Amino acid sequence: MVALAAWDTLSIYTSYNLIYLLRIERWEGLSDGLITAIATWLSVSYLAGRYSPPSDNDRYPRTVQLAKTALAALAVIAVFVGHTWLYQVADAQTRFRGFLIPLVLSAYCLSTIGQAAQTTISTRRRYWLLLASEQEADVLLKEIAAEDYQLRSRTTVLTDGITTLDSLNEKSSCSIAVGKIDKSSDVERERILRFRERGEYVIPLLNWCEQELHRIPPEMVLTDWLIQAEGFALRPGSSSWRIKRFGDVIGALILILATAPLMLIAGILIWLEDRGPVFYRQTRSGLYGRKFKIWKLRSMSVNAERLGIQWASRGDPRVTRVGRLIRAARIDELPQLFSVLNGDLSLIGPRPERPEIEKELEKAIPNYRLRHWIRPGLSGWAQVCYPYGASIKDSRAKLSYDLYYLRNAGLALDFLITIKTMRLVSGAKGSLPLES
Known part of the structure; x- marks a missing residue:
C-alpha cells in the first residue's frame, strides 16, 4: 500500500x-x-x-x-x-x-x-520451511488454511525439519522459520546455523506469523517470548504512551465537535422509533482488567437482554430499524469518545469486552488476558482485519490480531488502523456478524 x-x-x-x-x-x-x-x-x-x-x-x-x-x-x-x-x-x-x-x-x-x-x-514470494513441533504444526496448518492459495502454495510446515534440511542440496534456496526445537540437540542447532551461514533467511516462528499472517496465534505465545522479544513499546509511563494519550485527547475533542450533529440526529430518531432511552450503558474490561462503563447510542430494543447476555447474530431481531443504520455507519459508538477523554479508552486499541463474556473466553482461549496489557480502543487492528465476531472462534481470531498489536503498537500502526477504519466506515463494512 x-x-x-x-x-x-x-x-x-x-x-x-x-x-x-x-x-x-x-x-x-x-x-x-x-x-x-x-x-x-x-x-x-x-x-x-x-x-x-x-x-x-x-x-x-x-x-x-x-x-x-x-x-x-x-x-x-x-x-x-x-x-x-x-x-x-x-x-x-x-x-x-x-x-x-x-x-x-x-x-x-x-x-x-x-x-x-x-x-x-x-x-515472487519466498519459499518457506516452517520447522515446528507437532502442537505448533497443528495450529499453523489451521491458520494457513484460512489464508489464500498463494500462501499455502509457498509454505511447508514440517515436524521433521532437520531431516528435510539435510536433504536440501547446496543450490536449494528457501527461508526458514524455527519453532520449538530440542534444547539438548546440538545437531539441530548446527544444521540451522549452517543454513544461516549460507545466507538464507532464518527467523523465529512467531516472527513468521507476524510477517506473513499479521497476527500471532494465542496457542503459540510462550513466556520466554513475552520476556525476550523486542517491541511492546507502548507501555504505561513511556514516551510513546504519553504521545498516544495526547493524540487521543486532541482527536476525541475534534471528533466530538465534528460528529455532535450526527449524534443529535441519531438520538432523535432512536427516541421517535419506540420512545425508549437514547443511550445504553454497558460494563467493559479495560486496562489490566479494570472495569469501567461505556455509553452507546441504543441500537437494540429496550428489553433486548431480558433473557440474559447473548452474542449478536446476523439478522438479530433485537436490532431496531434505526439501530441497523447507525450500526452500519458506526454512529452508535460515537458516545464512547467521552470515555476516550476520561482515559478509560484510547482511539486505537483492542476492543473492550464485557466481563461476563470474558469469563467464558478466558477458559476457552489461551493467553486471553494478555490483551489487558494495553488500553482498549474504539477501533483496533482486529477490527480492521477481521469481520465483526460473535462467537468464541471469532474472539480467538481477534485475539491473534490483538497480540500482534500488543507487540507492534506505535504511531505508524495507529495511523494505518485509522485510515483502514475510515475505509470500513465509508463502506459500512464490518458491522455484521459472520455467517454461522
Missing part, C-alpha cells in the same frame, strides 16, 4: 509539473492544485481498494483494478472542475483540454504501470 501510494504521488507530481512546464514554461513545484490532485487521487484510490490485493471474488481482477484507477482519475477531474478556485494556470481557455486531461491520462498510465509492476514483484 505504501509503495503504491508513494508511486502515485511521484507520478502525479512529475506529470503535473512537466505539463505545467510545457504549457506555462515554468516548473510549478508543490502548489495548491498539485496537493489537491494528490490528496484526491490517494483518497479515492484507497477507499476504492486500489491499494489492497485483488479479492478472490473478482472474476476479472485486472479489469476491476483498471476501473478503480479510472474512478480516481474521474474524481480528480470532478474536483478541479467543481472547484476552479483551487486551480490556477495562465491559459484559462485551454486549461481543461491542454492541462487537466493530459494530467489525468499521464497519472492513469503511470499508476497502472506501477500497480502491474507491484503485482509482479509480490508474486
